[in-house]
Amino acid sequence: MGLTSQSTGIATLKEMFEIKIESYDDIVVALAGNPNTGKSTVFNSLTGLNQHTGNWPGKTVTNAQGRYKYKDKQYTLVDLPGTYSLLANSIEEQIARDFICFGNPHVTVVVTDATSLERNLNLVLQIMEITNRVVVCVNLLDEANRKNIRVDLNKLERILGVPVVGTIARSGKGLEELKNAIEKVAKDEIKTNPKKINYDGVLEKAIKEIQPLIDNLVGKKMNSRWVSLRIMDGDSKLLESMKDYISFDLSKNELLRKKLETLFTNLKKENIELEKLRDCIVASIVKTAENISEEVVIFENKNHNLLDHKIDRILTSRIFGIPIMIGLLGLVFWITIEGANLPSDILANGLFWIEGKLSNLFKLMKAPNWFHDILVLGIYRTLAWVVSVMLPPMAIFFPLFTLLEDLGYLPRVAFNLDYYFKKAGAHGKQALTMCMGFGCNAAGVISCRIIDSSRERLIAIITNNFVPCNGRFPILIALATIFIGSSTGALSSLTATLSVLIAILLGVIITLFVSKLLSKTILKGLPSSFTLELPPYRKPQVGKIIVRSIFDRTLFVLSRAVIVAAPAGLIIWVMANIIIGNASLLTHCAQFLNPFAQLLGMDGYILMAFILGLPANEIVIPILIMSYMSKGSMLDLDSLTEMKQLLVSNGWTWLTAICTMLFALNHWPCGTTLLTIRKETQSWKWAWVSFLVPTITGIVICFLVAQGARLFGLI
Template structure:
C-alpha cells in the first residue's frame, strides 16, 4: 500500500512514528537488519550528514532518520533498531516490527552480512511474511571475497522472490544499484513475489481457522496469515499495537477470540502446547533459511575465520582477556589525557582572550561593574572552563572508543565482563555502557538503551556514575601527581598512572557491588539472557568514525553541558561575591559544612567545590582554588607546585587528597548526566535514586578511610 493521507498512510507515519515528510510524494524506506551487518554504514553512506536522531515515541530506543535524493525522487530512510528477530522479545524488536507492519514504508531494505548469510536470512524471511516490498542488501561483499565465501546473488534472488543487491557500503560499492532497485520497488516498477514459509500442516490448519476472519475484519492493512499466527501465539504487544493502529479493540471481537481458542485447542490436541508454539515457528523459519543458504553460499576455504578465532582465544581468554582489556583502556586514557593537554590549553587561551575582549566591550558600553562580573566573570568564565576542559578529551576519547567499536573489540569487552555482571545479577551489556561512561557519564546513560530489560537498564543507569568521566580525570590526575606520586622521583609518572588505574578498577568493583545490591533490594529480579555476537574484525574507517563520534557523541554531550554550565556560573558568582557580615555566602556555607566534611577527611571548602561543581566536574578544582584564595571568580594556578603549596597551606595531607579522590569517584552525577537520566527514565524518582546512591557510597567510603587512618595513627 502506498502512502496516502489516511490513517494508514502519511498520517499514521506522522502520528505513530514521527517520520518527518516534506511531501506526501516522499518515498519512505525502512532499513532493517541484524546487528553487525553494516546497517549503520549503509544508512550513513546513503544519507551522509543529512540525518537526525531522536527517540521513538514513548520508547527509549534511538530513532535515526535521514534523507537522500535519487533521480529527482526524495527518499526518507528510517534506520530501524538492529535485531535478530521480529518475535518481539525486546523493545527494539517491537519497534522494528511495528514500523514495518504499521508504518507502511514504501520499501523495506534488509541488510545482511555476506559472511554469515544463513543466520541473517531468518530476519529476511520474517519480514517477507509481513510485506512484499522487500529489497535484500547483501553487504560486506569485500569481507566475503577476502574469506573466499561466494554468494550467488542471482540464485538468492530467485529463491527469495525479491530483488537482491550486493554491496560494500564502506567503499560505496553497489549503493547506486541499491538506490535504483529501492526506487523501482517502492513505485511498483519491480513486482515481487516473496517466498512464504511453509509451516507444517498442524500449524497451517490452525492458521486457516483464524486467517479468514482477520482478513474480513482488517482487509489488506496487515498480512492476515502472519497476524493470525502471531495472535495464536499470544503476542500481546502485537495485539496492543494492532489496536492502536486500527483504532478499535480486537480483544473485544468475540468471534475472533472464539476462533483463536479453537485453533489453540486443536494445536493442543496435536500435542503442540502454546508454550512450545514459538519453537515450532522458529524451527520452520530456521530450516527454510538453512535450505536457501546451502543452495546459494559456497566456501572455498572452510577455515576462513581461523585467524579471527586464534585472536579471540587470546582476547577473550580467562587469563589474558581482562589484563589486555585493562591495558588497551589504559592506552586510550593515556592518549586522551596527554593528547588533550595542548588543545585544551589553546582553546582556553582563545576563550579567555575573548573574555578580555568582552571586558573591553562592556567597559566601552559603560555597563555597571556588577553586570560585567555576573555575565563575564560568572557565566562566561564558567562556560569557557567547561568547554575548554570537556571538548578536547571528548574529541579524542570518543573517536578512539568508536575505533575500538568499529574494529569489533567492544563486544569482546562485554564477553570478558559478562560473567562478572551476571554474578552481580546485572546485564552483560552493562560492560559497554560502563566503558562509554569513561568518556562521559551522560553518554554512558544514553548507551544504556542497548539493554532490553527495564530493570537491568535502570541498574546500569544508576551505577554508570561510578566510573570516572573525562571531567573527573583532571582532578584525579592532579591530586595523584601532587600527593601520591610526588615522592616517587623519576618514577612519579608511573606511580601516578598506577594510582589512576587503581581508581578505575575500584570504580568497576563498586559498580559490580552496587549493581548486586540494587538487584537484591529495590530492583529485584532474575538477570535476563541475551545474544552476544562476536562480530568479525574489520579495518576501521577512520574518517567516518571521527565524523560520527564528533557529531553524534561529542557535540551532543557538550551541548547539554553548555546549557547547564551558563546558569551555574551565575550561582557560583553570587555565592562568591554576595557577603553577609564580613564573609561571602560561599564562606558561610563552607563553615557550616566543615564539621561534617572533616569526618570524611575533607573540609567545608572542598565540599562546597563539589556542590557548586554540580553542572560539570571540570570546575571543581577552579572553584576550590577560588575559595582558598578568597577571590570572586574561578582561577587556575600556573603550575601543580603552586597548587600543592596552596592546598598544604590550607591544611591538606595525603589523606585529604585520597579522600578527595574517593569523593570525586563516588558522588552525585553532574548536571548534564542528571538531566540525561531524567530524559532517559522519564522519572524524577529514579533520577533522585541515581543522585543518592553514589553520594551515600562516597560518604560511607570516605568516612571509613578517614577515620580508619586516624585510628591507625597514619596521620
C-alpha cells in the same frame, strides 16, 4: 496500486510513529537488519547530513530518520532498531515489527551481511511474511571477498522473489542500484513474489483453519497468514499493538476465541504444547534460511574465520581477557591524559586571551565593573574552563573509543564482563554503557538504550556515575600527581597513572556491588538473556571515526555542558562577591559545612566546591582554588607545585587527597547527566535516585576511610 496516503498509511506514519514527512508525495522507506550488518553505514551514505534523531513514541530507543532525493522524488528513510528477529522479545523487535506492520512503508529494505547471510536470512524471511514490498541489500561484499565467500545474488533474488542488491556501503558501491530497486518496488514496476515458508504439516493445517476467520476480521490491513501464526503463537504484544494502531482488539472476538480453544485442544491431542508450537515456527524459519544459504553461498576457504577465532581465544580467554582489557583501558587513558595536556593549555591560553580582549572592550564601553565581572569573570571564565578542560580529552577519548568499537573489540569487553554483571543481577551490555561513561556519564546514560529490559536499563543508568567521566579526571590526576606520585621520585608519573587506574577499577567494583544491591531491593527481578554477537574484526575507517566521534559525541556532550555551566558561573561569582560581615557568602557556607566535611576527611571548602560544581565537574578545582585564595573569580595556578603549596597551607594531608579522590569518584552526577537521566527515564524520581545512590555511597566510603585512618593512627 497507486501511492496514495490511504494505501501507504502516511497518516499513520505521521500521527502514530511521529515520522517527519514533509509531503504526501514522499516515498517512505524502512531500513531493517541485524546488528553489525552495516545498516547505519547504508543509512548515513544514502542520507548524508539530511537526517535527525529522536525517540520512538513512548520509548527510549533512538528514532533515526533521513531524506534523500532520487530522480526528482523525495525519499524518507527510517532506520529501524537493529534486531535479529520480529518475534517481539525486546523493545527493538517490537518497534521494527510494528513499523513494518502498521506503518505500511512503501518499501522495506533489509540489510544483510554477506559473511553471515544464513543468520541474516531469518529476519528477511520474517519481514517477507508481513509485506511483499521488500528489497534485500547484501552488504559487506568486500568483507566476504576477503574471506573468499561468494554469494550468487541473481540466484538469491530468484529464490526470495524480491529484488536483491549487493553493496559495499563504506565505499558507496551498489547504492545507486539500491536506490533504483527501491524506486521500482515503490512504484510497483517490479511485481514481487516473496518466498513462502512451508511449516510443519500440523502447523500448516492449523493455519488453514484459522486464516479465513482472520482474513474476515483484518481484511487487507495486514497479512492474515502472518497474523494467524502470531495469534497461535500467543503473541500478546501484537494484539496490544493492533489495538493501539488500528483500533482493533482481536482478543475480544468471541468466535476467534472459541476457534483458538478448539485448535489448541486438537494440537494437544497430537502432543503439541504452546512452547513446542513456537519451536516449530522458529525451526521452520531457520531451516528455510539454511536451505537458501546452501544454494547461494559458496565458501572457497573453509577456514575463513580462523584468524578471528585465534584472536578471540586470547582476547576473550578467562586468563588473558580481563588483563588485556584493563591494559587497553589504561593505554587509552594514558594517551588521553598525555595527549590532552598540550591542546588544553593552548585552548585555555586562547580563551583567556579572548577574556582579556573582552575586558578591554568593556572598559572602552565604560560598562559598570559589576556588569563586567558577572559576564566576563563569572560566566565567560566558567565556560572557558569547561571548554578548555573538557574538549581536548573528549576529542581524544571518543575517537579512541570509537576505534575500538569499529575494530569489533567492544562486544568482546561485554563478553568478558557478562559473567560478573549477571552475578550482580544486571545486564551484560551494562559493560558497554559503563565504558561509554568514561568519556561522559551523560553519553553513558544515553547508551543504556541498548539494554532491552527496563529494570536492567535503570540499574545501568543509576550506576553509570560510578565510573569517572573526563570532567572528574583532572581532579583524580592532579591529586594523584601531587600527593601520591610526588613521593616516588623518578616513578612519579607511573605511580600517578597506577593510582588513577586503581581508582577506575574501584569504580567498576562499586558498580557491580551497587548493581547487585539494587537488583535485590528496589529493582528486583530475574536477569534477562540476550544475544551477544561477536562481529568479525574489521579494518577501521579512520576518517569516519573522527567525524562521527567529534560530531555525534564530543560536540553533543560539550554543548550540554556549556548550557549547564553558564548559569553556574553567575552563581559562583555572586557567592564569592557577596560579603556578609567580614567574609563572603561562599566562606560562610564552607564554614557551615566544615564539621560534616571533617567527618569525611575533607573540609567545608572542598565540599562547597563539589556542590557548586554540580553543573560540571570540570569547575570543582578552579572553585576550590578561588575559595582558598579568597578571590572573587575562578582562578588557576601556573603549576601543580604551586597548587600543592596552596593545598598544604590550607591543611591538606595525604588523607584529605585520598578522601577527595574517593568523593570525586562517588558523588552526585553533574547537571548535564541528571537532565539526561530525566529525559531518558521520563521521571524525576529516577533522576533523584541516581543523585542519592552515588552520593550516599561516597559519604559512607569517605567516612569509613577517614575514621579508619584516624582510629589506627595513620594520620
